[in-house]
Amino acid sequence: MTAEATPGAGALADLRVVEMGQLLAGPFCAQLLGDFGAEVIKLESPGTGDPMRQWGREQSNGASLWWPVVARNKKSVTCNLRDPEGQRLARELIAQADIVIENFRPGTMERWGLGYDRLREGNPELIMVRVTGYGQTGPYAPRAGYGSIGEAMGGIRYTTGDSGHRPARTGISIGDSLAAVFATIGTLAAVHHREKTGQGQVVDSAIYEAVLAMMESLLPEYALTGYQRERTGSVLPNVAPSNVYPTADGEMVLIAANQDTVFARLTELMDRPELAVDERYRSHTARGARMAELDDLISAWTAGHDAEPLLAKLHEGGVPAGRIYTARDMFADPHFAAREAIVRVAHPELGELPMQNVFPKLSVTPGRVRHAGPALGEHNAAVYGELLGLDADQLAKLAETGVI
Template sequence: MNGGQDASTTGALDGIRVLELGSLIAGPYAGRLLGDLGADVIKIEAPDRPDPLRTWGQAEQDGHHFFWTVHARNKRCITLDLRVPDGQQVFLDLVAQSDVVIENFRPGTLERWGLGYDILARRNPGIVLARVSGYGQTGPLAGRAGYASVAEAVSGFRHLNGYPDQPPPRIALSLGDTLGGMFAVQGVLAALVARHATGRGQVVDVALNEACLAVQESTIPDYDRGGIVRGPSGTRLEGIAPSNLYATRDGSWVVIAANQDTVFARLCAVMGQPELAANPRFADHVARGRNQDELDDLIAQWVAVQDSSTLVDRLTDAGVVAGPVNTVADVVEDPQLLAREMIVDHYDERIGAAVRGPGVVPKLSATPGSVRSAGAPTPGTHNAEVYRELLGRDAEDQARLRAAGVI
């Protein structure tokens, strides 16, 4: 497909066209990731119901919220009402010229509109439909609405966070949505590869609760074979030592991860206590795990009289893995992130100025991704462009659709 991008800014997915129907986090995040890698992402919003993400985020100017800048970047925005027959027909015309559709409605919504996968595939056999929902498209809970916070809870993910005997807190992000969006992109890319062999698309079915479960490492086999119900462990992992937060003399927090034998020996040398590395209580991984509390206390006492400004450098120079606990104010000035173009400008048309945001991950050597534009300032910004370019609908035809409330 023709992605419609300038040749100087093409990425690995140049030529792939994506129709994004999602709202809020998971669907738009998946669309953002594909757009970062060069796909032509066309975000579709209902004429009377713009994506609520336009009003999310803490920083705003004259009602314009800058969260939108991050997740709507590299997208063209059009309006289209999928609830009416004329809108459904226009959508199918767009599907005929696209490669991927992303949606995160409650299961059954597309089918109720007459836009299920069978209908889409009839119009375009190569279409890949990525569906992100709370519990997936099948199963007894498929019809339930799902949000990231609940998905994190029911998957067991939230139970692992925080401190023992305290209510399990959430991280101050919609992490379940982000994981769902990432797995959706993984599925889309796999489906596009498979299409090269089969010529046909398929459905990518991502459940938020399953995305949260998929990153939980050994919790299931630990329970299945050991009867162990992994629980929260505060600032450390049980049995992995030393790997914890320690407070410096000036009250800053530093993470020291020296649980590997050789790295632990280097830490002991920096501490001026090389004999600890040979002490039977700390000599190997298992012993350090058993005596984790004692070891953490020893390291905490040493760190407590160190200055944070020099401690990390001393440890790093000695080959010990360590780093400060940065705030976003530190992050945006981090020389490593700046060198890697991970703090980048998004030109925001709404305010006529640049807004800093996160760069593109991963870094590709031959076809790198890029931030080519910030989010469209208003719903339907690209109506005239997209409907003329892809469907050949002239100004008069678009005016008719607009008057009827279709676009």
């Protein structure tokens, strides 16, 4: 049933995952499991593969720079899931897996004879992870659901951006990623349950619900007080000082000194200790009510200092502060280097490819990036041969007929 664990292979090295679907939400869940050692067999359409092979804002020599990250540590196997023979191969692979991940529209897997009831007939301990826009039930379940729609429905779009402007979005696919993270949590909980009971189950992760889960006290605030959170730009209402401030050399620094004791430290550094005992600023509530004037006072002080000496002074004084990082800053930062937050991975076309490392860090069974995203169908012979016992002639015939 499971992949053989080897020393140092990761905490999940005894798990075999079959990943179906494409783009980001389902594949990112599988990436997280693979980062910690799970054997991930990714099924892709013959000839084209996952569209993520072409996606990404920038490319290098015509190659996607997103694919090597989201498909890292995976085995690529081609399989035409719209073909009955491809569906049969998928069922045979899943029969030898612990987990299957899919992010198709609800009902698609059932039409292909790959619904959970069918799959668990040959594998009663199977855990099926289903990531969709709206979940497997409810009136919206049949709808196409992209991450951006889930972000809008879950509330994060309405509350992101500047007051008086249209709702904004973050510069990443946060809805898909959150659904994948919650799917991963659900998967690990289901694995724990199976270890105790021998019972598999379905993990149903919806994008809009993953976003909703991050919305703090938005719902009770509205239900009990009628307060609707609005877009507030770079600050949170009534949390001050916590903003981005200018410096003499044109940089911007973020200072978060909204706690009473930390605010007192900041006022000492500003040579304005009287502000910490001033009735207008001495409490969290008072500072929140005078956020704008307090930000003006701090901006006038930071504008008289260059960024680096200012940050050194703040850090020495115990005030949380930092610059707004770009990718260039991350590569240059010694803390990133000391923590090995960026790992460099060999790639056959791109050479040494930097990417974010595996997080979080485990002290005994750490995850690692074993290889970048593979070529399409790179593991056909190995997977179909080792797991299903197919020989070269059988594989050639399946390829000729477009099944793999």
